[in-house]
Amino acid sequence: MFDIVRITVKGIFRDRVFHGILMAALLLPLIPSISQLSMRQVTELSVTLSLSLISFILLLLAVFLGGTSLWKDMERRYTFSVLSLPITRTTYLLGRFFGVALFLLITAAVLGFVASVVVTIVAGNFPPDRPVVWNNIYLCVLFDAFKYILLLAVAVLFSTVSTSFFLPIFGTISAFLVGSASQQVYDYVHSSSGQVLSPLVRQAATALYYVLPNFSAFDLKVNAIYGVPLSTGGIVLTVCYLVVYAAVLLSVAAIIFSKREMK
Amino acid sequence: MNAIEISGLSKTFKGKRFTRVEALKNLSLTVGQGEIFGFLGPNGAGKSTTIKTLMGLIEPSAGSACIMGIDISSPKARRRVGYLPENPAFYDYLSAEEYLAFVGTTFGLDPELLAKRSEEVLKQLELWEARKRPMRSYSKGMVQRVGLGQVLIHDPDVCILDEPMSGLDPVGRALVKEIMLDLKKRGKCVFFSTHIIADVESVCDRVGIILKGELQSVERVEDIMTRGVVGYYLTLRDSGGGTTELYVPKDELSGALASVRDQGGEVTLIEPRRKSLEDFFLDIIKGRNG
Ligand SMILES: Nc1ncnc2c1ncn2[C@@H]1O[C@H](COP(=O)(O)OP(=O)(O)O)[C@@H](O)[C@H]1O
Ligand SMILES: [Mg+2]
Numbered sequence A: 001m002f003d004i005v006r007i008t009v010k011g012i013f014r015d016r017v018f019h020g021i022l023m024a025a026l027l028l029p030l031i032p033s034i035s036q037l038s039m040r041q042v043t044e045l046s047v048t049l050s051l052s053l054i055s056f057i058l059l060l061l062a063v064f065l066g067g068t069s070l071w072k073d074m075e076r077r078y079t080f081s082v083l084s085l086p087i088t089r090t091t092y093l094l095g096r097f098f099g100v101a102l103f104l105l106i107t108a109a110v111l112g113f114v115a116s117v118v119v120t121i122v123a124g125n126f127p128p129d130r131p132v133v134w135n136n137i138y139l140c141v142l143f144d145a146f147k148y149i150l151l152l153a154v155a156v157l158f159s160t161v162s163t164s165f166f167l168p169i170f171g172t173i174s175a176f177l178v179g180s181a182s183q184q185v186y187d188y189v190h191s192s193s194g195q196v197l198s199p200l201v202r203q204a205a206t207a208l209y210y211v212l213p214n215f216s217a218f219d220l221k222v223n224a225i226y227g228v229p230l231s232t233g234g235i236v237l238t239v240c241y242l243v244v245y246a247a248v249l250l251s252v253a254a255i256i257f258s259k260r261e262m263k
Numbered sequence B: 001m002n003a004i005e006i007s008g009l010s011k012t013f014k015g016k017r018f019t020r021v022e023a024l025k026n027l028s029l030t031v032g033q034g035e036i037f038g039f040l041g042p043n044g045a046g047k048s049t050t051i052k053t054l055m056g057l058i059e060p061s062a063g064s065a066c067i068m069g070i071d072i073s074s075p076k077a078r079r080r081v082g083y084l085p086e087n088p089a090f091y092d093y094l095s096a097e098e099y100l101a102f103v104g105t106t107f108g109l110d111p112e113l114l115a116k117r118s119e120e121v122l123k124q125l126e127l128w129e130a131r132k133r134p135m136r137s138y139s140k141g142m143v144q145r146v147g148l149g150q151v152l153i154h155d156p157d158v159c160i161l162d163e164p165m166s167g168l169d170p171v172g173r174a175l176v177k178e179i180m181l182d183l184k185k186r187g188k189c190v191f192f193s194t195h196i197i198a199d200v201e202s203v204c205d206r207v208g209i210i211l212k213g214e215l216q217s218v219e220r221v222e223d224i225m226t227r228g229v230v231g232y233y234l235t236l237r238d239s240g241g242g243t244t245e246l247y248v249p250k251d252e253l254s255g256a257l258a259s260v261r262d263q264g265g266e267v268t269l270i271e272p273r274r275k276s277l278e279d280f281f282l283d284i285i286k287g288r289n290g
Helices: A002-013 A016-036 A042-075 A078-083 A089-125 A134-161 A166-189 A199-211 A221-226 A232-259 B047-054 B096-106 B111-124 B140-152 B170-185 B197-203 B221-227 B250-262 B277-289
Strands: B004-014 B020-031 B036-040 B062-067 B081-084 B158-162 B189-194 B206-211 B214-220 B229-237 B243-249 B266-274
Touching: A002 A089, A002 B096, A016 A042, A016 A089, A042 A078, A042 A089, A042 A134, A042 A166, A042 A221, A078 A089, A089 A134, A089 A232, A134 A166, A134 A221, A134 A232, A166 A199, B004 B047, B020 B047, B020 B062, B020 B206, B020 B214, B036 B047, B036 B170, B036 B197, B047 B062, B047 B158, B047 B189, B081 B140, B096 B111, B096 B140, B111 B140, B140 B158, B140 B170, B170 B189, B170 B197, B189 B197, B197 B277, B206 B221, B206 B277, B214 B221, B214 B277, B221 B229, B221 B277, B229 B250, B243 B250, B250 B266
Parallel strands: B036 B189, B036 B206, B081 B158, B158 B189
Antiparallel strands: B004 B020, B004 B062, B206 B214, B229 B243, B229 B266
């Protein structure tokens, strides 16, 4: 599997889509000047902008690399030459997944480093009221990467059932939008104002909340921007959630991919 | 142990709107080690379907097959196999050298052996100059040769080639034939599909002819050649010293020889006139269709 991870990462580094998306990272150094436009909380603003930009870049990478990886291999008929090697389909699928996942982590690390330089510069010029809590910022970037690794598993699953480019890309984007909103919907449904809804709607919303991936659990932006302390329990739980949920998605994907005919 | 054993293999494709294509019907076939087997049939006969099933790319609807004694349902069956897909395509962002290194690693070659084999194969296939260029810059013939590199890199016991000569120029075709004969000399099994009769005639030990998903006949190429003799060309020197040529049908050979002797002539050359493999092939196709 390691060989497949390696050629996957190599492939991404040589991919045009990746080069295009990385152009967006060139916006990071512009953040100090943009942040200065705000009169107050310049440092907080620069942290917010940096984290949002990183998040956006990781989102694009997860959707496009995840949604197209297996699909493209089948479309371009690479699967004939590769799946006839003495490896199982599951090995191939996991190799592809971990390759992209590793790449997301590398990108997050590099962008996180650039962002920390940016924020340091801003904080030097505009000392914030509260000191910057670096650990929270780093954790926020890491959990952002985790979030998109989970989204990547969704994308890989879509990729195994699809014969076109459409489903993996748009399916993944929809899953992301719904999965990001599900916490809010759940909270609303269970709030006092949500009681006006019919019980059926409330049950359906609750069921969806448990079935769909919950991406908002990975969002630590508030903690990073305002230095709100993190709960260790919550972090451990989120990591467990990632592992279990991704394992389920990948198992289903592996079963489908193993049965799929390469014609 | 046979290199390839296929028994009762069938494949039905389910198409759109409940259409079904019986691409392969109850195919049984064995191919021995050290044998070159040609799988001959017109386009759409079911050759690629057979080969993809052997390689685990598609699931058979019925029947089973083993390669070197291992059932094809296990990825282990592919350990000792080199496979060349029809019109192959490879990760175009890798160079031939990187790709062969990847393939060799999946076959478990250690790095030292891999580097040695990679150099040999790239040189043999005349890809050495281009080995560091990404494959997206390769011509069709070069891509086909990378495919042969994938077949050869781990020195497999069984080579399964789907239309290996297609897309190659005459030099490339000659190279493929040379490689196949070399593999045979080293005791390897080569199973290849083709729709070109001349390919079979020049290298194969046996040929299987497939038509509309059904295996029609399996013959030794040698046998077709001898059985196919329909008559002889005789070159004669008569008593005066002049030479003449004479055609005699197969059954009349001994009579003709006797009469030549009686007239004091001398037979200097007897050449058999064969029905070619092509005639044999066309007879089968016509026989089944007509
Ligand atoms: N994926 C598929 N779906 C439906 N029919 C198929 C599919 N692949 C092949 N066929 C049909 O199966 C038959 C055999 O095809 P194939 O094995 O590719 O032939 P060959 O390689 O001998 O030219 C053809 O009639 C072809 O149309
Ligand atoms: Mg074919």
